[in-house]
Amino acid sequence: MNDFESPILSVKNLNKQYGAGCGHCRTGDEERLMKNYCPKCGTVYACRHISFDLYPGEVFGIVGESGSGKSTLMQCLYFDQDVTGGEAYIRTYKNGEVNLFGESSQQKRHIRNHQMGKVYQNPVLGLRMGFSSIGNIAEKLIAAGSRNVGAMEGRGRTLLEHVNIPVRRMKEPPKNFSGGMQQRVQIAKALSNNPPILLLDEVTTGLDLSVQASVLDLIKKLQRQLNISIIIVSHDLGVIRMLADRTMVMLDGRVIEYGLTDQILEDPQHRYTQQLVHSLL
Amino acid sequence: MKSILTIENLSKSFTLHNLNKHIRALDRIDLDVKEGEFVGITGKSGSGKSTILKSIYRTYAIKGGDIWYASKKFDRINLAEASERQIVYLRKHEIGCVSQFLNVMPRTTARELVEQAIAEMGSSEDAAMREAEKMLAHFELDEELWDSYPATFSGGEKLRLNIAIAMAKRPRLLLLDEPTASLDNSSKIKVKILIEQLMKEGTTMLGIFHDLEFMKNLCTREYRIQDGKFLPGGNVVS
Numbered sequence: 165m166n167d168f169e170s171p172i173l174s175v176k177n178l179n180k181q182y183g184a185g186c187g188h189c190r191t192g193d194e195e196r197l198m199k200n201y202c203p204k205c206g207t208v209y210a211c212r213h214i215s216f217d218l219y220p221g222e223v224f225g226i227v228g229e230s231g232s233g234k235s236t237l238m239q240c241l242y243f244d245q246d247v248t249g250g251e252a253y254i255r256t257y258k259n260g261e262v263n264l265f266g267e268s269s270q271q272k273r274h275i276r277n278h279q280m281g282k283v284y285q286n287p288v289l290g291l292r293m294g295f296s297s298i299g300n301i302a303e304k305l306i307a308a309g310s311r312n313v314g315a316m317e318g319r320g321r322t323l324l325e326h327v328n329i330p331v332r333r334m335k336e337p338p339k340n341f342s343g344g345m346q347q348r349v350q351i352a353k354a355l356s357n358n359p360p361i362l363l364l365d366e367v368t369t370g371l372d373l374s375v376q377a378s379v380l381d382l383i384k385k386l387q388r389q390l391n392i393s394i395i396i397v398s399h400d401l402g403v404i405r406m407l408a409d410r411t412m413v414m415l416d417g418r419v420i421e422y423g424l425t426d427q428i429l430e431d432p433q434h435r436y437t438q439q440l441v442h443s444l445l
Numbered sequence: 446m447k448s449i450l451t452i453e454n455l456s457k458s459f460t461l462h463n464l465n466k467h468i469r470a471l472d473r474i475d476l477d478v479k480e481g482e483f484v485g486i487t488g489k490s491g492s493g494k495s496t497i498l499k500s501i502y503r504t505y506a507i508k509g510g511d512i513w514y515a516s517k518k519f520d521r522i523n524l525a526e527a528s529e530r531q532i533v534y535l536r537k538h539e540i541g542c543v544s545q546f547l548n549v550m551p552r553t554t555a556r557e558l559v560e561q562a563i564a565e566m567g568s569s570e571d572a573a574m575r576e577a578e579k580m581l582a583h584f585e586l587d588e589e590l591w592d593s594y595p596a597t598f599s600g601g602e603k604l605r606l607n608i609a610i611a612m613a614k615r616p617r618l619l620l621l622d623e624p625t626a627s628l629d630n631s632s633k634i635k636v637k638i639l640i641e642q643l644m645k646e647g648t649t650m651l652g653i654f655h656d657l658e659f660m661k662n663l664c665t666r667e668y669r670i671q672d673g674k675f676l677p678g679g680n681v682v683s
Contacts, residue, residue, distance in 0.1 A: 168519070169530065219530055381552060388561070406550065409533050424503055424529050431505045435462035442463070 170255060171217035172360055172393050178214040178250035180233075180240055180417075183207030200233070200416040210236040212417045214250070218361065221391045225408030225425060227399060227440070233417040234397045235285075238365045241395075242282045243272045254279050256360050277308040281354025285366035287346035290353065293339040297324060297349045300338065304356040323352040327382055344375035348382060355386070362386075364396040368403055380406060401444050405429060413437050448515065449618055449649050450501070452476040455510035455525075457496055457673075470496045472673040473510070478618075480515075483640070483650045485664035487657060493673040494653040498620045500525075501651070502542050503532045514540070517617065537565050541616035545626045547595055547603040555581065555598075555606050556591045562613045576613065584609040585635060601632035608639060612648075619643065621652030625659060633659060 189202035194212070201208045211233045218224050226234050239245040241252065243264075251263040257279050264275060284290040291300050298320040305316045324334050327348040338346045347367055354362060364383065368376040384407060387394055398404055404411055404425060411428045413421040413436070420434045432438045457471040471493045478484045486494045499505040501512055501524060512524040516539060519531060527535075536542075549558050559577040564570065581591055584605045590598065595606055604624055611619060621640075625633050633656070640663055643650065654660040660667075669676040 168534070222530075222533070377552060384550065410529050422529070423506065424532060426504045427506055430499070431459070433460075433506060438462050 169219055170260075172220050172255050173218040173395075174251075174253045174260070175217075175241070176215050176251040176253075178211055178237065178240060178252065179209075179248045180211040180236055180245065181207055181209045181248045200231075200418075209417050211240065211247075214414075214419055216412055216419070216422070218393050218395060220360075220393055221387075222410065223387060223394045223396060223408045225404040225411035226395065226397045226414060227401060227404055227411060227428075228414035229399065229440075231416075232414040234399075234414055235365055236417075237414075238282070238363050238395070238397055242280060242363055243276060254361070273307070277304065278357055279359055280361045280363060281356070281359045282363040283347065283350045283354050283365065283367050285369050287338060287343070287350055290350040291338045291346065294337050296335045296337055297329065297341075297352075298334040300349060300353050301356050304353050308357045319356070320352075323355060324349070326355075326386070327352045328378075342375070343371050344379060347371065347379050351379075351382065351386070355390070355392075358390075360393060362392050362394045364394060366398055367396075368400070369398070383407065401429065401441065413440070446479040446481065448477055448513075449480045450476070450478040450515070450651065451511075451513040452497075452501075453511045453513070455497070455500060455507070455512065457493075457500055457505060457508055470673055471500070474670075474673075474675060476668060476675070478649060478651055480649055481644075481647055482666060483644055483652070483664045485660045485667045486651070486653050486670055487660070487667060488670035492670045494670055495622055496673075497670075498542070498622050498651065498653065502536070502540065502620055503527075503529075514618070538614070539616055540618045540620065541611035541614060542620040542622065543604075543607050543611045543624045544622040545604065545624055547598075547607045549595060549610070551596065552594060554592045555586065555595055558595070558606070558610055559613050562610045566614055580609045580613045581606075584612075584639065600627050601629065601635075604628060604632065605635065605639075608636065612639075612643065615646075615648070617649060619648050619650045619652075621650060621654070623653050623655055626655050637663065 183206060185207045186202060186205035188204040189196055189207055197209060214237060228234050240247045247265050250265065252265055253260045254264060257275060298317065301320040301323055302316045305319060310316050320334065321331055325331060329345060329348055338349050368379050371379060380403065386392065396407055408425045411423060411425045412419050413428065415436045421428065421437050428437060429441055432441050453475055455471055455474040459468045459470060474497065486497060488494050496505060500507050503524060507525040510525060514522055514524050516522045516535060518534065556577055559580050560573045563573040563576050586602060586605055590602060595603055598606065625636055
């Protein structure tokens, strides 16, 4: 049905569980679980059979309540955590023929540095708070093989200007910066090596409204200028409405609904999505 | 003339889980729109007019029936079964929708909004800029407003911008969902002139209007709907 374009990222049947499982829950019979964990052995099934495609230049939204598995999914995609099962393919990596999760840790680092950038809700996870801001960017450039200091400084300047960090403050460490600025440095760092895919995990949560607006405007601008593909996780439906063309809704580690964002918001099908959307009003 | 849109047996219902309710909105609707036509749908509020348009635009998930659209890119395609990415493509390039509500990116100027709409079609930045100015002038939006945010516009200005954004793309099919509902007479007349121009340019339109007088003078054919069904003989040539 959709052969007029091919995805940049394909995720197939991704599973992530915490715990070994037991005879009770290993059968795969989901009725035996309580929400997403096994009442007998306590194994948590954080992501269950998650499949989706991300297309070039699109913003793909993921919504769901806390504990629904959104962040775990993002961590798995960025190799912050190992998956329990499943496959992922990136078109620009080995022609999209090799399952990323089966690669060596060295290859995974390469993928992280060249194919993806990630922005965390908590800047402490994405930045070295005591290093200079430009040093943070240089770190990512060095990891990708850059060695020319002048070129790296030039690239760092361009990136920081791009995200509206005054160049005179580029030598300052992010710990001196406000929350919104820290998020913008993270975005600059994530973009260092021109990755085709950007993962945004609750990037505006906890920021005040005007700062949130400036970060969202920046994301929109970058997406338009760089034509980068973005996965954005948020529990804020306003953010998703503003940015995403398509959205998937998660609950208890599973995808319960996919759709066009306006359809998810105006004509939600699943009981939980209806509850979520009606909570908005 | 060739059909651009053929709806067969379209049904739509809403299941509201928390209220334990099932609402039937459309019941086996058939509708046909030929290229270049302006087809109107009339009926009381709650009769299902908007539901038809929202089903075509896929803002509503479709439960039963087919919506055949003669696409430039995909040839004959069933919008009820098309992938979301195909719908995203069609919304960007072929099918426009205008309602009385302006739903745009906040903190973006009127000029940028029209430019972006044009740029999405693949024009160069320069060309988009020139074309955007032409459109804004064409839709009689004060030049002072071009570089301000639509949130500050009056109802009539918002609507004209809304139509400008939709029209800048020169859609093959334009859905009009009561665009004139909240407008005063002089604004309505401006919208009417614009619609007449679009018709001359060959845009096919399917619209709902509250104001029957307004619509009667414009549309080539009319369907009357009641309780989710078209009335027999409702397919009147006016």
